[in-house]
Amino acid sequence: MKLEEIENLLIEVASDLQKMSGREAINLTSESSPLLDLPGFDSLNGVEATVDALSKLDLELDVINIFADDNKALTIREAATRILASMPTIEGD
Numbered sequence: 001m002k003l004e005e006i007e008n009l010l011i012e013v014a015s016d017l018q019k020m021s022g023r024e025a026i027n028l029t030s031e032s033s034p035l036l037d038l039p040g041f042d043s044l045n046g047v048e049a050t051v052d053a054l055s056k057l058d059l060e061l062d063v064i065n066i067f068a069d070d071n072k073a074l075t076i077r078e079a080a081t082r083i084l085a086s087m088p089t090i091e092g093d
Contacts, residue, residue: 001087004030006057006080010066013053014038014076017045028076035073043068053083061086 007030014034018025023040026032034041034049046065054061066079074082 001057001084003077003080003084006083007076009056010049010053010076010079010083013049013056014041014045014067017041017049017052021045030077030080031075033067033073033075035067057083057087059083059087 011028011030011032015025015028018034018038018041021040023038026038028034028037032038035043035046038045043065046067050063050066053066061083063082066082067074069078069082
């Protein structure tokens with residue numbers, strides 16, 4: 001899986017959660033930080049989005065909120081890079 005594909009998945013997951021919560025959805029990019037840029041999107045939403053994204057990727061990570069690292073809000077790209085670095089590599093990828 002490529003970085004851009006993971007970024008798109010994270011954008012989809014965060015946007016869907018925002019819509020399901022009845023809050024304003026904005027267009028996210030790889031440079032957006034859901035915790036800072038989405039109205040009302042908080043750390044609990046980050047946990048929900050993490051569970052959803054990791055489930056869709058069929059991946060287990062020792063992380064509670066993929067959009068935060070040591071109390072720093074991460075961008076979509078930073079979170080995707082974190083996921084990609086944890087994914088097993090497959091010969092030929």
